[in-house]
Amino acid sequence: MLDERKRAEAEYPSRVSDEHRRWLETKPFRGERKHTVRHLIDVGYVVDLLELGPESTFLELGCGSGWLTRYAARCGADAVGYDISPEMIDIARAEAAREGLSARFEVADMETLELEPRFDRCLIYEALHHSPQPLDVLAVARRALEPGGLLLVAEPNWSQRFQGRQAAEEFGTTELGITPHRLRRLFRQAGFDDVRRFHSNRRRLYGNRPTEIAMHLLEPFAFRVLAPFRAQVWMLGTAAG
Numbered sequence: 001m002l003d004e005r006k007r008a009e010a011e012y013p014s015r016v017s018d019e020h021r022r023w024l025e026t027k028p029f030r031g032e033r034k035h036t037v038r039h040l041i042d043v044g045y046v047v048d049l050l051e052l053g054p055e056s057t058f059l060e061l062g063c064g065s066g067w068l069t070r071y072a073a074r075c076g077a078d079a080v081g082y083d084i085s086p087e088m089i090d091i092a093r094a095e096a097a098r099e100g101l102s103a104r105f106e107v108a109d110m111e112t113l114e115l116e117p118r119f120d121r122c123l124i125y126e127a128l129h130h131s132p133q134p135l136d137v138l139a140v141a142r143r144a145l146e147p148g149g150l151l152l153v154a155e156p157n158w159s160q161r162f163q164g165r166q167a168a169e170e171f172g173t174t175e176l177g178i179t180p181h182r183l184r185r186l187f188r189q190a191g192f193d194d195v196r197r198f199h200s201n202r203r204r205l206y207g208n209r210p211t212e213i214a215m216h217l218l219e220p221f222a223f224r225v226l227a228p229f230r231a232q233v234w235m236l237g238t239a240a241g
């Protein structure tokens with residue numbers, strides 16, 4: 001039996017508009033172009049940071065409609081996604097079947113899931129902020145990973161508490177967000193070493209105009225100053241031996 005908070009998460013897809021439902025089915029395509037672009041760039045970061053390939057055993061917690069798990073399968077990974085929402089999992093399975101992918105999907109609570117340590121890659125993408133118990137979720141990831149396995153978390157920062165207010169009021173979903181400082185501490189508490197933070201500007205292309213070159217050179221400094229206000233936190237850690 002799910003409590004009220006988790007039931008709201010599980011029932012979310014049945015309560016959204018038809019248009020939003022279509023977005024869940026076609027994600028990352030056929031929504032607003034800016035979202036398609038940001039998600040496609042993010043896929044590249046995920047493949048790169050997790051070094052995904054045919055040898056990988058990949059786990060995603062809070063996979064939603066499973067579009068990233070399906071990308072991992074396209075890279076050749078043995079890929080499994082878990083989500084608390086049966087409807088999300090139905091969409092994920094239907095899309096994987098339609099695309100002829102071997103990705104598998106199961107309904108599960110990422111705060112309590114018990115998995116054998118058989119994975120070498122784990123992803124949590126825009127899902128941790130739906131849990132008031134993020135340490136439990138990272139502990140699930142740690143137990144599922146072999147020593148030396150990689151965990152990548154990409155999450156909205158603390159501003160999600162404000163940006164997600166409308167969804168929280170309308171659907172009862174949990175919208176928390178996290179600071180990089182806290183996320184790093186949680187990684188360590190959950191048993192991850194070599195924790196690294198990344199800044200994502202989602203703009204790898206820049207032109208030859210002097211202003212664009214100057215912006216590119218200044219960017220690392222600007223990121224340091226503006227880091228607390230950046231919209232997303234990317235963090236990678238290695239499961240301790």
Ligand SMILES: C[S@@+](CC[C@H](N)C(=O)[O-])C[C@H]1O[C@@H](n2cnc3c(N)ncnc32)[C@H](O)[C@@H]1O
Pocket residue numbers: 006009010027061062063064065066067068082083084085088108109110111125126127130131
């Ligand atoms: C913002 S969506 C992101 C989904 C997916 N990662 C994506 O990028 O499309 C957050 C997801 O977390 C799931 N979720 C929330 N609480 C959960 C829990 N306790 N266990 C598993 N999944 C959960 C929701 O059902 C939802 O699919």
